[in-house]
Amino acid sequence: MSEGIGAAVKRKEDKRFITGRGKYTDDIRMENQAYGAFVRSPHAHAEIKGIDTSAAEAMDGVIAVLNGKQLKDDAIGDIITGWAITSKDGNPMNVGAWNPMATARVRHVGEPVVIVIAESQAQARLAAEAVEVDYEELPAVAAATRALEDGAPLLHDNVPGNLIFDWEIGDEAAADAGLAGATHVTELDIVNNRLAPNAIEPRSAIAVYNDIDDHYTLYTTSQNPHVARLVLSAFYNIAPEHKLRVIAPDVGGGFGSKIYIYPEEITCLWASMKTGRSVKWTSDRSEAFMTDAHARDHVTKARMGFDADGKIVGLKVNTVANIGAYASLFATATPTYLYGTLLSGQYNIANVYCDVKAVHTNTVPVDAYRGAGRPEATYVMERLMETAAREMGMDPAELRRRNFITEFPHQTPVIMTYDAGDFHALLEKGQAAADIAGFAARKSEAASRGKLRGIGYSCYIEACGIAPSKAVGSLGAGVGLWESAEVRVNPVGTIEILTGSHAHGQGHETTFAQVVSDRFGLPMDNITIVHGDTDKVQMGMGTYGSRSGAVGMNAIVKAMDKVEAKVKKIAAHTLEASDDDIVIEDGEVKVAGTDKKMAWHEVGLAAYTAHNLPDGMEPGLKEGAFYDPTNFTFPSGTYICEVEVDPETGVVEVVQFTAADDFGTVINPMIVEGQVHGGVTQGIGQALLENVVYDEDGQLITGSYMDYCMPRADDVPSYVLEHSTTVAPSNPLGVKGCGEAGAIGSPPAVINAITDAIGNNNLTMPATPHKVWAAIQEVGLPQAAE
């Protein structure tokens, strides 16, 4: 069927998005709406000595000026960390307390201190400028490695040495022994640069308090409205769940940054109750740079040992992860269980060890962002592999081939059990599509134009579809990571699918409908997806970690199983056949091998008229399911990047980028392609352009697009995409997930290509023209281009 699984159906939702008729939080206006504006810390670290709000309170339109102490006095809770990590010495982690608005001390530039509520946004902002906060500045520290040094400024009294935890995974003695016996050891110092997420729609919230029912509604830019309601109720004491409705309407991109429930949303809810007004706040871009959770920011030392045949005999990784001033929701899981567990890559390695020190600094909290931990792991693995191949004089593809895992399931030494994959096939597909054989000719042609051409590989594996609840529970997660779905068949046979997944660009209204269309042979037009409202969908875990396909869609499948069973019973009863003989095809419910049949909608109607149902059957046709995965899913791929470097200026052009991916079953190839395009573009952004810079005192230098460089269309080539598929054995659809792969796999391919071109491996991300030029100066021009 043309709209089923595997069809490149155009996205249903795009009609409203591209005609400007999407409805985003900031488009919503409540009748008695007032506006909030935050007074934010200009300092990276300071003691609050006093707050004078009198001038602000006297200004036109001002309704209230509220501070963090008042919020605390009303028993609004501190912001939580969702994953408890245990240090290698057995001690629990130490995280600093995070007040939604600072009470005594501010710890990063942009931290909220006061909220002003006024009749208009302009009045609120003007009055916010009139609030006088008396600060006593304290010494600050922005770099995680510096924060660990003796005598570094300390952020939280309960976090000695700024060290949140010192965590390990794998067997250190075994890794050491492996390295000691190696014939070749490759050693790298690696920096994974800090990123700002930059969703096109900034965060926004409207909090609506109804004093008659003591009920709250929050419209907000969330990737997981149910998780938002859960933590707002259980931890922040806004209201019990039945008195709190969270609606995440159209959301313009998240990439992880809209998973978290931030100080601003909590404060708006509380302020709405305090003032009896609906309170709206919408971040501007400057606020976004100072408050949206940042990403990555690892400093790593890695050593990989090989035997004489090029087989990996040991890997040891030591990482310092910057968590920022406070530990955000997934901040502790990202550099541990989403990072260390992927340090076996696509390779059969007996001995892997990784140690991670997580550190508080005077910077914006760092949390999960497209890939979350897995890009950092892949960067370590794939920079090591390429470097080792060069050092040993081997073809980088051959070195990888010799180490590929070929049998599944495969238990790595770092928790994960890979259940399926064909890494040789991916490498072959990638090499063929990238025309590896023609590279030498392309390189010399480039040299004739004065350009240095280089090539680099990255063979990634990642874990997504997060995750079996029992497994993550045993590792410290505060929640289960299943998903829910409800399938409602109306009396006329049309279907509403309620899902706990949330779409903010992914196209669920299309792909989820395709899965249903495929199953029952119904036109997509008869199927609607409902999501993003806690009053409509009972519970859900939301969208992140490429989990909507692998977990969310499979919950729909489970609910459809139940619907199908009931449909068959009704049809069998009506058509006087046995349940087992009933088949559902092309919108018809038939007795196999006969011409006896009912139209789909006739079964729907029969279920609701209930005039002739099997004995004991309840009327209606509506089923729900919770799906808890039994394993992660493991997308994998080979990415091959070709660059040309202008040796005069250091400018890098990505001239060819090939991605060969294994995403398991593909529901909609066009949407999957779009996900790869977006992910790879973000990865190229990280490799070449993007970097959050703080100065020594914790002032944010890259606070706008004048200094923070996002990738634009002319920074990336037209991508070459390939697929090689092994289905995921752990879920009924066989899907693995595709949302993050591009961002995970691409950065090392780009850097490997540049370092190949310039003949200097000493290069950090982002490889700006200035850095590339300096790296060329360091070693001189490679032979071919002179």
Added chain:
Amino acid sequence: MYAVNYHKPASIEDAVAAIGGAEEAKILAGGQTLLPTMKQHLAAPSDVVDVRGISGMTDIAVRGDTVTIGAAATHAAVAASSEVDTVCPALATLAAGIGDPAVRHMGTIGGSIANNDPAADYPAGLLGLGATIVTNQREIAADDFFTGMFTTALEDGEIITAVSVGKPDRAGYAKFRNPASRYAMVGVFVAQTGSGVRVAVTGAGEDGVFRHAGLEAALSSNWSSEAVDGVDVGSDGLMSDIHASADYRAHLIKVMAKRAAAAS
């Protein structure tokens, strides 16, 4: 943004009156620089006087070997102008490389040079061409107009009405874009004019746009890449920031000078 009074006069006289009658007036052209600073509360004029409706302000005309460009001509208009192209195609190329299409269709030549951003393109073009800046009060030679980073010879309330540029024997512009802002990290405009070779550098100097005597001397004697190679471009007085060190900028000045000369 704070509340502000908006005026759109049709004549210079009305504009001058509007400026004179206001508590603190700012001239508004394309708003590409002024409005963002007002939104961030870095500028807070009581009144803005939009000069784009003043008659003649967007005209572009050639008389003899000189093209006169109205101060409110947008970058897009200059880039597409056959008049500019006949007198100095390098200036049209420069305009076509400013910002993005939205900026080019709003931003104006007068606004750009009045602002004199140290990374803006036009200051290099006009200084390199030895242009004349015409105001409602006088004519100012480009050599006297750009007086330092974000500062010019303009008096308070003085309105640029046009810029005139004489035809050079040859001219070229090469810009190395700041990857983030896409302003010039280094831009070099080279021109051979009746009064000799002129080389103007933008994006690099701590005091904004400047002429480079060493490059001018080298290109005067020999208009070639090799001549540029022989020039010692030091890093003294050059900017250093997260995007580029002074050394790298010094290096780029030479590379861009060669490319500009080759493009002429």
